[in-house]
Amino acid sequence: MVNFLKKIFSFGFNKDGLSHWIWQRITAFLMIFLFLWSIFSFQELSINFIIDFNSWIKIPINLALFVVLFILIMHHSTLGMLNIFEDYVQSKKIKKIFSILLKTTSFLIVLISIFSVWHIYSEII
Amino acid sequence: MKNNDRPLSPHLQIYKPQITSILSISHRFTGIILYLSTFLISLWLFSTAFNNNLKIILDNFFYSNLGKIFLFFITFSFTYHFLNGLRHLIWDFGYGFNIKNVYLTGFLIIILTLSINVYIWFFKWSIF
C-alpha cells in the first residue's frame, strides 16, 4: 500500500506513465459521485439559477463539495490535455512549453474560481 | 522516419471509420470542449463575485441564441464524456472487452446522450 502511494505520489504530473494514468481514473471515479450530487442539487435552483446560486453556495457543505469538484475537474482535464500534447506534439521543446502554459492556465483558473466562490460565500447578504 | 525514400502507406485516408475509433476521438473532442468551458465557468463565477457589469453581459450572452448554442455544446459534451468515461472506467477494471459488448455499449451511449440532451433542452428547460 505504501509502495502504491509512493508510485502515484506525483499526482500524474511527471514522466511516470502509471501515475498519470491512475490519477486520471481516480479523479474520474470521484467526479461521478460529485457530479451526480451537483446535478441533483442544482435541480432546485433551475428556475432562476443565477440569483439562486449565490444563496446555494452559502451553505457550507455545498461550498466545500463545489470546491472539491472544481479542483477534481481541473486536475482531470489538465491531465487529459497533457495526454493530448503527449500524443500529437512531436517536438520535446514545444511539448514542454505547452505543458507549462497549460498547467499555469489551469492553476490560475482554479485560483480565480475558488477565490470568487469564497468571496460570494463570505459576503453578507 | 528512418526510410525517407520509402513511401508511407495511407492510414487515416483509407482506414474505415468504426464505432470504436469514432467514439474514442469524440471523447477527446468533448474533453477539449469541456476544458475550454471551464474558462467560461470560471469567468462567470468571477463576475458573480466581483463584477456586476461583466455578469450582466455574460447573462445576456447565455440567453442569446449564440449563448444557447454554446451551452448546448457544453451539455452535450458533458453527457457524452460522462457516459463514455463510465465505459472507459469499466474497461479499466477489465470488463466489457468482448467486441460485441464494445459495439453494444457504444450504441447505448450514443442513444443515451442524444435522449438525455433532447430531454434537457426540449422538456426540462424547454428552450428550443
Added chain:
Amino acid sequence: MVQLHLPKNSKVERGKTHNKSGGKKFNIYRFDPEKNENPKIDTFYIEKNKSIQMVLDALIAIKDDIDASLTFRKSCREGICGSCSMNINGVNTLACTKSLDDIPGDVNIYPLPHMPVIKDLVPDLKNAYKQYNSISPWLKSKSKPKINSERIQSQKDRSKLDGLIECIMCFCCSTSCPSYWWNGDKNKKDYLGPATLLSAYRWIADTRDDETNERLKKLNDSMSLYRCHTIMNCTSACPKGLNPAKAIAEIKKKVAFNKN
C-alpha cells in the same frame, strides 16, 4: 505536430487499368522502388470462381495471369502464418481468410497502414520486430528445468495463456491503431503497439516466468504502454479473434497493483 496527411512522396495517384474482362473490380496499391514515382492505384478485374474464393486467391490469380510484378507476402493461405496481412476495404485483415463473398462491391487493397512500403503490398516491419524484441519474448526463469522433462504447469495456470499464445504476429492490430500511427516510430521511445503488448502480457501472465516485475517496470513510462487509450481498433481488426485491448488493460492493472 503530428502529420495527419501523407508526405509528398507517398501521395497516392491514379494508376492504370490492366484488363477489362469484367467480374469483380480490384483496386490495388502499387509502389515500385525501381521507378522514381509516387504510389499508384491499379485496377484489375477478376471473375470469382470455384478456385478463387478468398482475396488472396484473387491476388494470386492476378499475379499468375495479368501482372507478374504484383508483390505481396503469402505462405500458408490458411490464416496461421500471418504473412498476407493487409488493408482490405478499410480494415486490416488476412487476405487468405477474407472471403470475396463478404465484400459486396469493389475490393480496395492497401498495405498495412502507416508503414514504410518496400514494394506494392509489402510493408517494412523492421521497427515492429525491433519493438517485439524489446519485450524479451522468451521465458526468463531462475530455476533449471528437471532433467529430461518440460517445465510442468497446472491446467489452471496454462489456461491463463489462452487467447495470448494464438497471436500470429501479423500486425493487423498494431497498424489499425491510431495511437500506434502517431507514436509507433519515434526511434528512441516508441509506443509498442497492441501486437507487441499482447505478447508482453503473454510472458507477464506466464506463471513459469520469474521476471514479471522487471517486465512490468520496463513498460511503465509515458510511451511504451500508456499511449494506449482503449480505442479498440485492435480488437475489432484482429483476424484471429484475439483481444489485445484486454491484454493491455490487464498489464495496466498489473503495473498499478503489483507489489514492486
